[in-house]
Amino acid sequence: MGSMVSFTAPRTAEVVDEAPRALDDTEVRIRTLYSGISAGTELTAYRGSNPYLNKWWDESERLFKDGSTSFEYPVNGWGYEEVGEIVEVGAAVQSLHVGERIWGTWGHRSETIQQEARAVARILPAEADPRIGIFSQIGAIALNVILDADIHVGETVAVFGLGVPGQLVAQLARLNGATVIAVDGIAARRELATKLGAHHVLDASQGDVAERIRHMTGGRGADVCLEVTGNYRALHEAIRSVAYSSRVCVAGFMQGEGAGLYLGEEFHHNRVALIGAQISGVQPALQHRWNEHRLQTTAIRLAVEGRLDVTSLISHTLPLSQAGEAFRMLDERPQDALQVVLSFDGSGS
Structure with a gap:
């Protein structure tokens, strides 16, 4: 049985069970190593202030509207800073192998199943600190600010x-x-x-x-x-x-x-x-050359090359079992923490 973090109510984060499923031939199973907590977007869902919990986002019109909501509690598997290790490959998978590390976004859950084509585009170099992998999306967000800033x-x-x-x-x-x-x-x-x-x-x-x-x-x-x-x-x-x-x-x-x-x-x-x-x-002038995936891969490459220091931002590493404590700390004592990481092997620091 797998595990994931669920916001079961405002300011309540619990670790709940998540049933695994079998692989399709073109998929790989990735066991999560580390998952980083976003102290911005994630806390809005944890606190209940995120507009998706209070209004309905009309994707076609790109407007928030009253009368309904896009999400409701429990909010399961929230999170976008993950890195893991392949532990199983489907029968038709040719480009990936057990033991390779994959970065990406799949929420605070103990495993994810992904298509080979998606995972192969997100391989973390073997020599890199695996924790670098949790910074793909937040790194992309930061780099996008720089592109907008010109x-x-x-x-x-x-x-x-x-x-x-x-x-x-x-x-x-x-x-x-x-x-x-x-x-x-x-x-x-x-x-x-x-x-x-x-x-x-x-x-x-x-x-x-x-x-x-x-x-x-x-x-x-x-x-x-x-x-x-x-x-x-x-x-x-x-x-x-x-x-x-x-x-x-x-x-x-x-x-x-x-x-x-x-x-x-x-x-x-x-x-x-x-x-x-x-x-x-x-930025519209760059859309013919830049997209979210290029932002992510650039952030990871800069970190692997040592030009962007990401691991110095990690202030706390807590086991998944202490996820509730991790979110309370970020909510109530933000001055005491920076990047808080959940470890899926039970370790902490």
Whole structure:
């Protein structure tokens, strides 16, 4: 019998049984090694604030509508940061072998069955730390922000929020040739951003972030601001911090109404462009060359090559049996954790 994490009610995560099934000839069975928890999107489902739990998403019109919901509790197998090892191959499978490691998205469950064609496109090199595999989707999300930002060499980029996606965005902005100003209210996250290459860090809790960024840039402001907090007040400060007629890329998953956002102030008077940087699409000018799979494979390749440090973001590794505790920690004490990983062999650290 397999296992998976189920949100059985708001703020309740339980490990429940999941029945396995037999393989088809063209499929492989993958035993999960590690699964990472997203402290953004996943927590919205855990808490019950995700709009899919309160409204119905009309895919054809791309609108949220009242009167129904897209999901309801229990929400089973949520999660998009997984890596596993092939333990069984179907009779017709030719390109994959038992023991190979596969990265991808299949939720917090002990195993997944995938078609050979899908799995063969997601092989993790044997010499790589297997934990790199859990960063394929969050790495793609971060890289998509960079593509939306259209950063030029020599520009100053301010990154608001130094959780996992923010740390990745800051590293990628530096790789793209930017001088990076990293902003967060948690000292440990600022320290880590510095170790990972951010040129400057600012303590958001001290206030006057926009004033300090303008002072650091000769009064101009940042060439582009990247908002990765999901906090409306941080978004407002990012708008205040960007140069005249420049852009703010908004990647944070905002919840509820926009308290703390004053669009009649700097947004209106400085002609600021807000760009929704969301993984469902790529910047239109790049869609003929980039898609989600290329974003994912690029993030994995950069991590394997050591150009993107992902394993330093792991703060806790807990066995699957402690999934409930892991989600409570991220919900109630976010300052104590960064990337929390579930281990499926029972180990923790």
